[in-house]
Amino acid sequence: GQTYTHGQHHPVRQPPRRLLLPKVKIIRGQVKLKKNQDSECDENTPPEEIQKFSQAVMAFSIDLLKQADPEFKKPNLIISPFSVALGLLQLSLGAGEKTQKILLETLHMQSVKCLHSTLNTVRHDLTESVMKIANRMYLKKGFQIKKDFAKKAEKWYGAKPHNLAGSKEQNLRLINKWVNDVTEGMIPKFLSEIPANMVLMLLNAMYFKGVWRNKFDPSMTVQDVFYINDDLTVPVDMMTAQKFPLRWYIHEHLDCQVVKLPFKGNTSFVVLMPQQFQWNLSKILDNFNLTDVYNRIPRPKQTLFRMPRLNLDFKLELLNPLSNLGLGHLFSNPDLSGISDEQLFVSSVQHQSNLDLNEEGAEAAAATAVITSRSLTSYSINRPFLFFLFEDSVELPLFLGYVRNPSPDSFYKKKELNFQNSEGKDPIFGNRDPLFAPVGCFYRNLEGSKNQNCWSLPD
Structure with a gap:
């Protein structure tokens, strides 16, 4: 306004x-x-x-x-x-x-x-x-x-x-x-x-x-991990569909995996998930061409598909x-x-x-047999990504943004115990990116471990 x-x-x-x-x-x-x-x-x-x-x-x-x-x-x-x-x-x-x-x-x-x-x-x-x-x-x-x-x-x-x-x-x-x-x-x-x-x-x-064209069953949503980078994860509620007709491919010029998820009607949620954790978002945006991205989208393939519930x-x-x-x-x-x-x-x-x-509008799938990843290709949106919401018939972007941490209020989990080097800097992120750098190191009992390191995001 x-x-x-x-x-x-x-x-x-x-x-x-x-x-x-x-x-x-x-x-x-x-x-x-x-x-x-x-x-x-x-x-x-x-x-x-x-x-x-x-x-x-x-x-x-x-x-x-x-x-x-x-x-x-x-x-x-x-x-x-x-x-x-x-x-x-x-x-x-x-x-x-x-x-x-x-x-x-x-x-x-x-x-x-x-x-x-x-x-x-x-x-x-x-x-x-x-x-x-x-x-x-x-x-x-x-x-x-x-x-x-x-x-x-x-x-x-x-x-x-x-x-x-x-x-x-x-x-x-x-x-x-x-x-x-x-x-x-x-x-x-x-x-x-x-x-x-x-x-x-x-x-x-x-x-x-x-309303998703292919709905998710809320009973299949499980807590999983979202990878902030190679070493840091956060918990996230992961929506799951066993035989999702997924359309995705690797766009080599953008160095991204492109996923197109249709809503009913002519609207789509398009995800660009970079191949590397260290991604140049500005470069991706500068080289993004919707017609080119859409022209490359392949036929759907039945896939065991997971994506985070987002708010x-x-x-x-x-x-x-x-x-x-x-x-x-x-x-x-x-x-x-x-x-x-x-x-x-x-x-x-x-x-x-x-x-x-979320899974809103999802139908129960009580009659569906559980399909394991052995019989279907699996795909998970489980690391930082850029997204667009398009009206497809006129290729109009309605919303766009990115997700680097779908659970910003949760603690990080990190595999390495000694996250600081002798200079007091994070060995991975140097001077501490505000997204990744901990405001403090918290020691809590997690799953029986007394020395698990956790981090919380700054306000």
Whole structure:
């Protein structure tokens, strides 16, 4: 979402008013598509424009993921650049020529014709089939927006203006309730406060619920290990399917194993699991080409398949990442005269994404005989990986991120007892990567061993 705010009144000139842009998203999965006849240019949005739009979102997604965690040190990360783009494009409806040019260049969308109608088509198609997408404008009492901006925002984004007429506490409850309702309870408290000088808030909330095309049986989920590296592991609940029609291969150029897991409809969860523990995520992202990756995917093969149950929740203030991508102008002195005659600037772009991958919808398999790994090929997603969630028919990335530790609150287990060398450094990780380096060495009795070393992640 986004927020506009204002400063104190000056006898001659009113200071810029701040805009707050909070972003929300959530996930779980399912899909199909339908043509939207409402078009900015003609009655049908050309398929090539939707393709260009999807390619632009892909490019922006990779840019934003790199900026969200430049050194790739967080245990896990999930973002929805598509949702961020929705908010920024809504803002562009009221932007002057220079500000709009900067916005569209950052989003890689300067060549997309009939941009807002194209996005409107995509938004309606996704809402019909895959997810719930909702946009809303909240206005501070007494703040007026231009009628043309309000009309376009409602036409292309379905964002109706709502006045905040209550107390701060009442307004906060109102906004959080709306987000909670749209995300079906997965984000119950998006905002902790409303800035005092906020005049306009653009909110975007998304909820995606996926149903696996090939379901997992919850009774077969077992606790297993996830390898942080060659020597460190963490416990994880591993979902298991005995005869899973798995499609995977080794992409030599990316040096990754690629796994494509379909949801019902046209949505897929795509995993890129590097061949080595010491992987260069930036290099993988720079060389990632979805069409190339998809073209190589083989026929499915019945496999004894395991993957971790995941529950990821990630919050991020995007002001710095977006500034690093060239949008600093938006937070200092933008031209948003199409929204209001008052001088406005964006004060915050808040983003929250949540991913819950589990066995939901799984059917019991009481009549199925237990199949051992001797009779089937086996495959396990049991080490750090990059992931994307795509709408396949238009190759649109809805979410992306990575998992380096699916159990960040658990203790590490390490085989070697003496983890420090004479210099007090970790012999494997040198100066101690924040993900892997222990904040202290804990000695506990584990399975009867008095000298088992364990580590916990730093906060």
